[in-house]
Amino acid sequence: MNKFSTSAITLKSYDLSESDKIVVLYSKEHGLMRAVAKGAKKTSKRAAGIDNLLAKRFLLMKGKNLDTICQSEGINHFSGIRNDIFKLSYSIYCSELINIFGIEEDPTSEDMYNLLYFTFENISKAKNPCNTILSVLKFQMNLMDTAGYAIELDDCVKCGHSFESQEMYFSTRSGGILCRECSVFDEDKKLISDKIRLFLKKVASSDFNSSFFYDKELKNEATLMFCLNLIKEYISLKSPKRIKSTHMLECI
Numbered sequence: 001m002n003k004f005s006t007s008a009i010t011l012k013s014y015d016l017s018e019s020d021k022i023v024v025l026y027s028k029e030h031g032l033m034r035a036v037a038k039g040a041k042k043t044s045k046r047a048a049g050i051d052n053l054l055a056k057r058f059l060l061m062k063g064k065n066l067d068t069i070c071q072s073e074g075i076n077h078f079s080g081i082r083n084d085i086f087k088l089s090y091s092i093y094c095s096e097l098i099n100i101f102g103i104e105e106d107p108t109s110e111d112m113y114n115l116l117y118f119t120f121e122n123i124s125k126a127k128n129p130c131n132t133i134l135s136v137l138k139f140q141m142n143l144m145d146t147a148g149y150a151i152e153l154d155d156c157v158k159c160g161h162s163f164e165s166q167e168m169y170f171s172t173r174s175g176g177i178l179c180r181e182c183s184v185f186d187e188d189k190k191l192i193s194d195k196i197r198l199f200l201k202k203v204a205s206s207d208f209n210s211s212f213f214y215d216k217e218l219k220n221e222a223t224l225m226f227c228l229n230l231i232k233e234y235i236s237l238k239s240p241k242r243i244k245s246t247h248m249l250e251c252i
């Protein structure tokens, strides 16, 4: 009997047979995993530990192809996520991104797990949409950084020109800020202010416990959503698969 335990977040599950399900997990120790939940379709979902978007400690048995879940114990149910469609939709978006950009036996698995865990915890506790959007924005930027697609916010991504307060654009295609000259042939560019650039830099470099609203003008839903959508577009371009949940985000 080859058993092992791991802390993991449940991302999604699908049918394997009449009674069993496959659960997709992101494990702190092993990165992206798929495991069999035996009898999950017959017993109550919660007992089998297959509800999505939960942090759990799992005991698994090693298998030839797939490991099997023997037991699970709750770490965090992120209960605030479940009864709010806005929070739930954005949490599903984050879990889909981890499923796309995470890999098996990921060397950055602890960072990825912690990023998703603290994002869910912050979304769960968020008292208003601004706080939810900010948590998702922070998740997006950190995920891109960890996955090797960090966004250039210091200098022009093409010519290296440094910015102070002159005209600048965000280019999803180039993955960062462009100066006016370099932006001429980029049709999808978005004009942004130096305040937005500095704000995105702060969001990318601060942790979930820090207060990074230095400028009250930026703390409004429209500005935060503008930033989130910029990065969402960039992530969609970098993604090897179509991101299904983005359609759902447009409907809420």
Ligand SMILES: [Zn+2]
Pocket: 156, 157, 158, 159, 160, 161, 178, 179, 180, 181, 182, 183
């Ligand atoms: Zn330039």
